[in-house]
Amino acid sequence: MGDSEHAWKGTAYPIVPLIPDDRERRLVMTAPGGQHGSRLDPWMQSYARRTTGMTASEIRALFAVASRPEVISLAGGMPCLTALPMDTVATTVARMLSTQGLTALQYGSGQGDPTLREQILEVMALEGISASADDIVVTTGSQQALDLVTRIFIDPGDVVLAEAPSYVGALGVFAAYQAQVAHVTSDDDGLVPQALEERIVALKAAGKRIKFLYSVPTFHNPAGTTLSLARRPQVVEICHQHGILLLEDNPYGLLGFKGEPYAAMRTLSEEGVIYLGSFSKTFAPGLRVGWALAPHAIREKLVLASESAILCPSAYSQMTVSTYLATCDWMAQIKVYRELYRERRDAMVDSLGSLLPQATWTHPEGGFYVWVTLPEGVNAKAMLPRAVTERVAYVPGTAFFADGTGQRNVRLSYCYPDPDRIREGVRRFAGVVQTELDLLETFGPYDATGRGAGPSTGVQSPAPDLS
């Protein structure tokens, strides 16, 4: 917690941790030949203040390289769609278009298809949620729901609380709306309630306006942890006591590897929680269908904000999902996904156990990610180019913090490569780490002016495959 305290010094905004420093900005704004940005961009003086912090990540170019087939990517969060019965989906969609094409290809409701919203109730019921279809807003993936919630709540300088680490795509949205992100200490059981309470009290004492707590309580991205059942009511109660909204982001909740799904935080509070769901991981992300379930008054604002942003979500995508849910055995498909990801989780965790004894890592019970902590002195971002040279890619931990922490961490994904590729990827990764440790022993640790890249200084837009 203490490591991000420096974020709260200084004026209300621009915000220290979210605006990259001049050195980084030049990386983006300067031409390779060294021309000043304004020579390249005649509109440079016209951008909004929020746009100043909007810079491409330095690791972006690297990920273009990492997408080559010889590189094993443990970086992306792409679901494994080979498990989908593609011919069944194709037949289903063709029938849907032939019978309901005029509706599917037309403008639809800004709030989303009523039939699909009813079906979403059934999906959420698996996590114990009881709600009204009228309180659901269908969005272009749950990323859009994140954007809309932030849009309606955040003025520049407002504070968003978030786990440490936190989903990089959410940090990008918070930065785009000039929020200050205050990370809250999290451990193997998720967010630490006492740390949350203390953080809130300290921020309020400093005169900050805290708008919401952003949390991925179940099968966390990137941490791979789950908020324990004991802590869930404590977190909800702390938020309630302090008048802070809880934004529960739950794309992985149905992808647990043992037993019944966890009850969502939303089951503990109807008025205090906005719940975000998605079909990206339980069906397919290319449809871009997610949703928000919100207290009624907030739902009204979300619909208006969404209409302003996109008029209406795609009826075509929504009716594809709706027809799939109505005519295919979607629960069996989720079971297929679960088994598949469990096998891959095992491959990754077993390989780490035999190949990387110098590190520690989390043991996910669901979802897509393992969070690795490397030995003291290793800089995961600086190490990445070498890893890509060795044909393995990962996401450096600093991407998941708004304040530059996470240098020793990496996120490894096991969702996309098959188990053999995972094992080979971990083998390559372990080799890179070992070389790094040998270098460290010989030359000493990195520093900001030494070899390799310095610490991260800001949240940067991820490439989409980092989702």
Added chain:
Amino acid sequence: MGDSEHAWKGTAYPIVPLIPDDRERRLVMTAPGGQHGSRLDPWMQSYARRTTGMTASEIRALFAVASRPEVISLAGGMPCLTALPMDTVATTVARMLSTQGLTALQYGSGQGDPTLREQILEVMALEGISASADDIVVTTGSQQALDLVTRIFIDPGDVVLAEAPSYVGALGVFAAYQAQVAHVTSDDDGLVPQALEERIVALKAAGKRIKFLYSVPTFHNPAGTTLSLARRPQVVEICHQHGILLLEDNPYGLLGFKGEPYAAMRTLSEEGVIYLGSFSKTFAPGLRVGWALAPHAIREKLVLASESAILCPSAYSQMTVSTYLATCDWMAQIKVYRELYRERRDAMVDSLGSLLPQATWTHPEGGFYVWVTLPEGVNAKAMLPRAVTERVAYVPGTAFFADGTGQRNVRLSYCYPDPDRIREGVRRFAGVVQTELDLLETFGPYDATGRGAGPSTGVQSPAPDLS
């Protein structure tokens, strides 16, 4: 022009013309039983400043009534999809999924599918545009492009120039980002260059920051007019002289009723124009596929903003469009649409000519809309409930101004109902207008405190069918 000067008095923001006054806000925030909003919405104090102006239109509920089948809606902008060869589309999509399903259902590039971007070049070439696929960003309908452009350029209080009247969905976006909208006088040949020049000079003298001119130069929504070829270079030159970006919104450009398409404004300036295109009217809106073509540096910002907003546009929708373009005769389909809309335009204009001699209206050469000016004293918004009772719906003119003008105007759409329904709709509309004129003669004109609704006091989010 002078009619919106009052907008520029007072403080920088909140902005007078875009934030509904208390009376209107209460309409939304107050429960039917009269409870104060804060009783209903415990989060009322938490919203961002931009959310204050986000209120549901009063005419929204009316349009729910207007969607009943007995009501002839001349309000919506829904394309006539019965003209699409639906079985061909269904077969095409099924084949696409069977052969490329793993890509179509997966996350894709934040910028948009490379193949589709190449095909978009061919579409834009019909309007004389020469560009690089690398400067195109695919969006969730061109509404999202509007949102992204506004997001990266507008700080609260910045000025957007717009035709008078202007597209309601764009005004909603500008309001959402707390822009001030300055309308520029427009006539049957579109935007008046001299008025544009004078408006810019006056705003600059008043210390305003003008960010861009928003224009629908071809087959305007709602005006039904087209910027003349003579004026196009003048408008581009005035923008260039004053360092103002031109945002050319062109969803209807290929739906002209005679001869070749107009050359886009983008053909006159590569560095000064962001061009927005859409497949919503030339193919189908339910796919939500539009695009922005932008100067390179701006395009980079748009991609980052879009990734923050939605991660990536739907690969499924994009590949559906891409496959349709590659395998179906899309130009023949556009010709079918043109003929169909020309017939409907004729039905509407002929009916107006025989049934509404008291009014004047525009004569669109393409697109979806006729802009009607009713006799002095008629308040089109106040008249709407009576019209719906008489089973005809339209959009009151005030929806298309940020400053409350347009009270005598209505937008009539001829895109969706067939010619017989259009003729019957105009007959009902003419009857309502005649009754109104009779009432006026008996009781005198409306005023803000008199019978019916007062003048509009702000831009309000449209229902999606108003697009």
